[in-house]
Amino acid sequence: MPEVAVATLGALLAEARAALAAAGVADAAREAAWLWAESPAEDAGAWLLRPEVVPDAARAARFRARVARRVGGEPLAYVSGWTAFRRVVVRCDRRALIPRPETEGLVELALGLARTGRVADIGTGTGCLALALADEGAFDAVLAVDRSADALALAAENARAARAAVALVRGDLTAPLAAASLDLLVANPPYLTEAEYAALDPSVRAWEPRLALPSGADGLDATRRLLDDGRRVLRRSGWLVLEVDARRAGETAALAAALGWTGVAISEDLFGRDRFVRARRGDAP
Incomplete structure (x- = not known):
């Protein structure tokens, strides 16, 4: 100009x-x-x-x-350096995926299932989910897990800015978590196929971290791992709440049921799309 x-x-x-x-x-x-x-x-x-x-x-x-x-072409949240997520302000930069409005529904759903005990946000990115849960819930402990050191550093900055009691854990999905240690697991994992990632608008693909977007040929690699190992880290009757691609919500729910999860259900996001899958650990170990 x-x-x-x-x-x-x-x-x-x-x-x-x-x-x-x-x-x-x-x-x-x-x-x-x-x-x-x-x-x-x-x-x-x-x-x-x-x-x-x-x-x-x-x-x-x-x-x-x-x-x-x-x-x-740089995303607005990266240019401004922040965005709003429910009741918290989240600093944003290229170290982590930009929080989306529809993901706020994941918090709403999770809090409807549990507001106390111990909760972990898997793949925390900016820390938005962990911060919102710490802000609105009454949890004894809120853990924020990410395998990216850069993303975890950003989440730490956001936790300090919000004065939130969030414990930061570096690790891949649920791998660093102890058995039977949690009452609630929430995750917005990578869920695009490689083909879908390649077809993304450049405003996303050229700017946001690849680590947070595709998850194998069918988009379900991270989701499968969460369903496989989630029952290990949850206490009995604990809940797993996932954000999923709307095109694979039914497949994710069927996979959860096949793996022995109970109470499996699909919920819509604010745009009316099948976006969340919840599942409960039954009494079986």
Whole structure:
């Protein structure tokens, strides 16, 4: 975008809206306002009521730089550095997958099954699920597990920022967890096939970590492992709650039942898609 010696906030936002719209951003006005805010605590709406204000040159330059990144295809959450997830603010960068609105339903479902005891979030990424469970539940312990050291470092930053009592564990899925140590397991594991991953929109594939997206030829490698080993780490009558690809929800539920899980059920996300599978460990060891 061309440099402007002196520009009002209104002019800067108009410039940003035009650039974002030209780049194909669907809600250019909302994103321009979002990018103006330099922290989650800043009220962008209050600024919008003062379009005549002339921001200082340094802030205008930072804003233009953020807009340029977004115009270049970088996801909004990475450009701004944060997103909201239920009642918590989550820092975001390329170390972890961006939390999606539909994943908030996983928290709702999990809390409907258990609000106390010990819970682990497998493949925590930003830590959004663990943070939300710690915030809204009354658990004795909340564990956040990830095999990526980078993702776990980001989750640690988010836990500190939220002052959340979350224990961080590095490891692959449930492998680092002790037997019969949990009342609830939640996971949003990788669940795309390799073909689906290859066909993803570049706004996802080019920016978000591959480690969090595909899971083998049929998309179920991580899910199978969670179903196989989940019964080991859960106490009797403990629950496993998974986010799944809507195209494979039925297959996942059938696999859970075949492996001896009880109470298997599929739930929809906020868009009406089959998105979550819950299953309970029965009395059998």
